[in-house]
Amino acid sequence: MKCLDLVIVGAGPGGMTAGIYAARKKMDFIMVTRDIGGQAILSSDIENYLGYQFITGVELVKKFREHVEYFNLEIRENEPARVVQKEGDFIRVETEKSKYFAKTVIVASGRVPRELGVKGEKEFKNRGVTYCATCDAPLFAGKDVAVIGGGNAGLDAVLQLIKIARKIFLLEFSSRITGDAVMLEKIKRSGKVEIYTETRVEEIYGNTFVKGLRVRKGEQVKEIEVEGVFVEIGSKPASGFVKEVKKNEKGEIIINPQCETSVPGIFAAGDVTNVFGKQIIVACGEGAKAALAAFLYLGKKAWKKEG
């Protein structure tokens, strides 16, 4: 079996930047990924990717994709990694469809949405409960909806819904909205949003579809009638398929400043790691570092003839 220089797992901002750097270094590599764009595609309005004043996640990912296509990278879409495992000097990457061997791997698999873990959530998933405002906001035209979570993701979901929904309830478990002040101001100006802090969702109820939420604020329990529930309470790293590497208590892969993990040859970049600042532009920078570090690693090691 052919042994590649590198397999990149994931094609979000981090993986794509790693791909461009690997291509420029003429490394023999492929990318395997569930999708192209990763979490970047979930953002409606991106104002903080330097060089683009104002762009949607979908448009920015389109630019990324065009860039990557210009280098003729081999991206195997709909092929997420199932196993990344060191075998001797080499690393085995298994997907549902295939198996690869490589000298280095960059894990840039990002994060997946976190669930509320309340009654009714699983039952009404895709029947009113959603984790992607960009994908599903248009389904709730003229309807009342709730957004759970007052961080940037929650505010972003609210901003998308303002143009579409009738009324929006923004529910935050803690005592304050932590998202960007700029976004919060826009939300307040809209007059369409009721904000509840220190409010916890206890149940999502309905019939075939969602009809409402049961929420608690201190001793008080009340029902809020909505047809849509946008869960935006953060995410967890998609790191389960790499067993050997050291992770922190959140399940994030621990990296050093060269994006090296605890296993030589396995590098990691972006939101799947313990990097500070889970931002598109940060993930891009980390992807570049990981590719340069993998390139150095390839050059330094005396490789045995592969079998």
Next chain:
Amino acid sequence: MKCLDLVIVGAGPGGMTAGIYAARKKMDFIMVTRDIGGQAILSSDIENYLGYQFITGVELVKKFREHVEYFNLEIRENEPARVVQKEGDFIRVETEKSKYFAKTVIVASGRVPRELGVKGEKEFKNRGVTYCATCDAPLFAGKDVAVIGGGNAGLDAVLQLIKIARKIFLLEFSSRITGDAVMLEKIKRSGKVEIYTETRVEEIYGNTFVKGLRVRKGEQVKEIEVEGVFVEIGSKPASGFVKEVKKNEKGEIIINPQCETSVPGIFAAGDVTNVFGKQIIVACGEGAKAALAAFLYLGKKAWKKEG
């Protein structure tokens, strides 16, 4: 005197990204800088800034500048920092023109070109000796020139000169050209470039202007007649104005994963630091981290009423 939340020193990719993040967090801040764009403006062809397939440094910096202007950032150009010094809880930033006090500072002052340190170099500076191919290549139309340095910066200079100069001598002190293979191939295909490795410049000679180089390869000394000398042997961090922070042996400011320096309240980002990967996209990512870290620091500390 008013105390700002933040002063950003430098307006290259790192400083500008920090500025955008600070603006979105509604921090009260200004930027002081020698120029806009920093080293990014020196690159002719940039292929690895995700989202732009192919762009010149000048054009990319124009995009950056437009982006920053959209946020109405206050950038004081032609005003490099002279001193950054902690005073009690606050930090004093002195420039040639003014003095500022702030609760936090982000040092993103980048790097300045390194000199050869040979006879004739100072004498013929701007009389044939230059450190900026983008700025000065057009002055050497139809002439023979030398590029000193076989890293990416050197190859980039050669690629710019291929379209303009008559013949180009690429001189590298070590035994191999270390720049990107893609660039080296283009250079070889041009048929206009003579490459010398293990070759050291000993003197730059001339009259009013450069006439040639004296170079040594092993025991052999020879003269190469050129009218232009492009020095591309790397750069050094522009960190001299921050005395207190810990630096490594190269003079780079040592940062932790949150872009914190050894002095609380002073953060640093990009090429002035010991970050791995001195790349535009990396500097951008680091600038975002530094601004987010400064914002956290402002929020956590109980600030005394400033005087």
